[in-house]
Amino acid sequence: MSLFLSKPLSPLNQSARFLEGSIVSTAFDIANRARELAADFQGRRHAWMVRSSQASDVFGALLLCESLQLPLVICHTHLPTEQVREIQESQRVGAVIHPHMQIERLPETTDQKGQESVFSILLMTSGTTGKPKIARHSPLHLLGRMRLVKSDPPAKWLLTYPPTTFAGVQVLLTAVLSGSELICPQNYDIFSLAQSAEELNVSHISGTPTFWRSLLVALGATSKLPALRHVTLGGEISDQATLNRIRQRFPSARIAHIYASTEAGSLFSVHDGKAGFPSAWLEEGVDGTALSVRDDVLWVRSPRRMLEYASDHEALMSQGGWLCTGDRVKIDENRVYFVGRSDQIVNIGGSKVSPADVEAVILQVEGVSDVIVRAVRNPITGFVLAADIVADRGVDQNVLRRLIVSHCRRSLSDFQIPRMIRFLSASMQSYSGKKLTGEKT
Amino acid sequence: MELRQLVSVICVRVKSIAEDKGTSIGSVGADTILLGGIGLDSLDLAVIVVELQEITGKDPFQEGFIEFRTVHELAVLFSNHDR
Numbered sequence: 001m002s003l004f005l006s007k008p009l010s011p012l013n014q015s016a017r018f019l020e021g022s023i024v025s026t027a028f029d030i031a032n033r034a035r036e037l038a039a040d041f042q043g044r045r046h047a048w049m050v051r052s053s054q055a056s057d058v059f060g061a062l063l064l065c066e067s068l069q070l071p072l073v074i075c076h077t078h079l080p081t082e083q084v085r086e087i088q089e090s091q092r093v094g095a096v097i098h099p100h101m102q103i104e105r106l107p108e109t110t111d112q113k114g115q116e117s118v119f120s121i122l123l124m125t126s127g128t129t130g131k132p133k134i135a136r137h138s139p140l141h142l143l144g145r146m147r148l149v150k151s152d153p154p155a156k157w158l159l160t161y162p163p164t165t166f167a168g169v170q171v172l173l174t175a176v177l178s179g180s181e182l183i184c185p186q187n188y189d190i191f192s193l194a195q196s197a198e199e200l201n202v203s204h205i206s207g208t209p210t211f212w213r214s215l216l217v218a219l220g221a222t223s224k225l226p227a228l229r230h231v232t233l234g235g236e237i238s239d240q241a242t243l244n245r246i247r248q249r250f251p252s253a254r255i256a257h258i259y260a261s262t263e264a265g266s267l268f269s270v271h272d273g274k275a276g277f278p279s280a281w282l283e284e285g286v287d288g289t290a291l292s293v294r295d296d297v298l299w300v301r302s303p304r305r306m307l308e309y310a311s312d313h314e315a316l317m318s319q320g321g322w323l324c325t326g327d328r329v330k331i332d333e334n335r336v337y338f339v340g341r342s343d344q345i346v347n348i349g350g351s352k353v354s355p356a357d358v359e360a361v362i363l364q365v366e367g368v369s370d371v372i373v374r375a376v377r378n379p380i381t382g383f384v385l386a387a388d389i390v391a392d393r394g395v396d397q398n399v400l401r402r403l404i405v406s407h408c409r410r411s412l413s414d415f416q417i418p419r420m421i422r423f424l425s426a427s428m429q430s431y432s433g434k435k436l437t438g439e440k441t
Numbered sequence: 442m443e444l445r446q447l448v449s450v451i452c453v454r455v456k457s458i459a460e461d462k463g464t465s466i467g468s469v470g471a472d473t474i475l476l477g478g479i480g481l482d483s484l485d486l487a488v489i490v491v492e493l494q495e496i497t498g499k500d501p502f503q504e505g506f507i508e509f510r511t512v513h514e515l516a517v518l519f520s521n522h523d524r
Contacts, residue, residue, distance in 0.1 A: 191478040214483040216508045218476035241505020249508075349483060378487040379502035405461060419488045 016176040018056040019200075020184045025056050027176050033101055034063035045117060046094025047071040051084070054099055055163035055172050055184040061097045062173075066119050066139065073122040073310075074164050076132065078413055087134070091122065091310060122310050123166050125262045126351040133313045135166075135262045135306035144304040145266045145287060146174050151203075155180035156227070158197055160207040162188065166262040167235060167350075171206050180204070194218040197225055206232035206258075208350035209242050210381045216249060217380075224249060232269070234258040235350030236382055237338045240275040247273060263315060264323055265304035276329075276337035290322075297342045298325045346375040346383050351415045355385065358418060361411045362387055365404050367395040373418055387418035390425075397423050442497055447516035450496065451489060455512070458485050471513035493519050 014028040041064075048070055050061035058074060065072035073091050075084060087093070088106060096104040121142060125133040157175040159182055161168035175182040185196050194215055197205065205228065207215070212233060219225070231246055231253045238257035246255055258269040259277070268286040270277050282291050289302040299322045309315055316324035328342045345352045355373040362371045370390040375383040391400050401421055408417040442450075452469045459466045464480040473479060475486055493515070494500055501507060501518040509515045 190476050190483055194476075210483055213506050214476060214486075216506075217486070217510055218474075221510055239505055245506055245508060376491055378491050379506050380487040380490060381483050384484050384487040384491065414482070415484065419484050420491070 013176055013179060015179045017181045018059070018184060019181060020054055020056060021186045027059070030056055030060045031063055034060045034067065037064050037101065037103065038067040041068060041095065044068075044094060045070070047073060047091050047122075048095050048097065049073040049075050049084075049088060049091070049093045050097040050164075051075045051077060052097065052099040053077045053162060053164065055159060055168070055182060057097060057099060057101055058163045058169065059172060059176060060101050062121070062139075064097070065121075069117050069119045071118065071120045071122060071136070073134070074124070074169065076124050076126075076164050077162070079132065083131070087132075087311075090312075091134070120307065121169070123169065123262050124164070126165060131311060131313075133262075133309060134311040136308050136310040137265065137306050141265055141304040141306075142169065143173065143177070145269075146170075146177050151178055151180065153203075155204045155230075156200065156202045157182045157204045157206075158193065158200075158202040159184045160188070160193055160205060160211050166260070167206070170260070170266060175204075190214040190218045197228075198223055201227040203227050204230040204232075206234065208235040209233050209238050210236060210349035212246055213242060213380055216245060224251075228253045231255045232258055234260055236347050237340075238275055243273060243275060261325065263306050263309075264300050264302055264325060265306065267300055267302055267304070274335070276335045279331050279334045279336050282336065292322065293329055293331070293336070294324075295342075296328050296330070298327045298329050298336075298338075299323065300325055346385070348375075348383050348385065348415045349381045351413070353385065353416050358385060358387070358408075358412065358416055361408060362389070362404055362418075364411075365400070365407050367392050367400045367403065376420065384420065385416070385418040386420035386422065388422050388424050391423055442520065444516055444520040447493070447497075447520055448512055451493070451512045451516055454489050454492065455479070455481060458488070469512065471511065471516070473512050474510050475512065475515065477510075489515075 014026065016027040018025050048061060048065050050058055050072060052058065061072055073087065073093060075087065094106055096106065098104060119139060121137045121139060122134050123137060125135065155178060157171060157180050159168065159171055161171060163169065163172050163184065172182060183196055183200055183202060185192050196202070197215070198220065228250050231250060234257060243255065255273055256269045256271045258266065260266040267289050268277070282293060285291060289300055292299045301320065301322045305323055326341055326343050326345065328339050329336050330339050341347065344356060345354055355375065358373045359371050362368055362373070368389055369392045372388045374386055376386045378384055389404065391397055404421060448471045455469045456466065459480055462480060466479045475481055497519050499519055507518065509518055
């Protein structure tokens with residue numbers, strides 16, 4: 001399989017451009033740099049890691065590892081150094097690509113000699129504290145649903161996902177393979193994204209439903225983003241009200257909601273403007289993927305799923321290659337609707353969080369006697385986490401609150417931090433019952 | 442709850458969230474744009490909406506998401522809505 005390099009970049013791909021702040025680079029420039037680096041590292045047998053929040057670095061790393069035919073670990077940039085080191089050891093990483101394609105060589109281990117020489121792409125799942133799950137993908141699978149067609153007029157994509165995520169890599173490769181311009185914000189807060197969308201006349205945006213609802217709040221009152229032609233939603237449940245609001249605001253855009261995950265890969269997209277998907281797909285399959293509902297949970301068998309977990313995790317997979325998505329569905333009048341999760345995981349703005357993991361972090365704070373973290377439903381982000389705290393006797397709650405907030409900021413990602421912190425008396429806590437982490441309705 | 446009171450509740454909450462984050466946002470009023478670069482993110486806004494639901498006992502979002510931009514527009518949603 002050749003992605004880009006072994007069959008030199010086509011004129012179409014070469015013209016793709018990355019806009020990162022004031023820096024503009026073409027796919028052609030990045031490919032040249034990757035080619036130079038590849039020449040320096042011929043013969044070395046180890047995995048690579050890219051640790052940069054810049055899309056051009058992730059793209060350069062993909063080209064480099066394709067050329068060397070070695071595995072590439074795409075690392076989330078918010079992971080603590082200690083955890084990154086562990087991953088480097090377990091995945092036998094011999095070199096790290098930092099921002100602006102700066103290379104850090106790691107000491108070689110004897111194990112590396114026997115390492116298999118295959119280009120694979122290792123992507124981390126979002127959310128949950130502790131050891132991240134790492135899904136190994138073949139490049140062929142990642143490119144499975146992409147089309148090598150230049151859009152006319154040329155497309156301008158706005159990257160709303162960090163380029164180190166499964167969704168970010170999908171957008172980045174889609175933009176490059178269609179010879180488009182990719183606008184990579186230097187800041188992913190909604191205000192900056194809305195500004196970029198308005199000022200740079202973007203034509204294509206893929207984001208979570210939370211992103212889209214927030215964009216509608218953040219955009220100028222009359223702004224309709226006249227250049228916007230393609231709207232894609234994914235990563236969370238796309239409900240009818242959100243789809244309708246987007247349709248009203250951007251009447252001429254094509255709207256699709258996609259179903260994908262880091263493990264299952266890109267599965268299918270729905271273009272009829274309606275929430276859910278046709279139940280006929282359960283019988284017929286869609287885009288090469290077979291779908292089945294078992295005990296109200298969606299299982300998928302897709303040619304584009306990951307090869308395996310490269311980390312020490314076990315996928316819920318049955319014989320014949322069926323993967324459990326953990327997404328609960330209901331069938332109503334020939335339509336399948338997503339209704340939530342079957343496990344204790346909460347989807348917050350497209351990132352998966354385990355309340356139990358967050359509880360463990362809060363329990364590390366001195367003065368916390370007990371804690372229940374639960375998901376509270378809301379119309380903007382789907383869910384937000386609330387922590388009900390039982391404080392040790394005699395502890396000042398205001399002081400403890402500040403300690404909890406600062407400890408969470410140090411230990412957790414933004415979306416994992418409980419935004420609502422409340423104190424319960426010990427008697428209320430026993431009344432409420434431990435580990436009632438279900439959503440509040 | 443009256444519109445004026447709701448505006449004031451939202452302003453106080455916006456300021457306290459900013460204080461918790463250690464950011465200073467200056468004056469907040471009815472015309473302040475909630476996600477207009479004052480340091481509030483989508484999750485902060487979600488918390489304000491949940492709290493307004495609790496305070497007023499109303500849920501203007503029962504049928505799904507509705508657009509609003511400013512403190513005043515959010516307050517209006519909670520003051521006019523009939524269950």
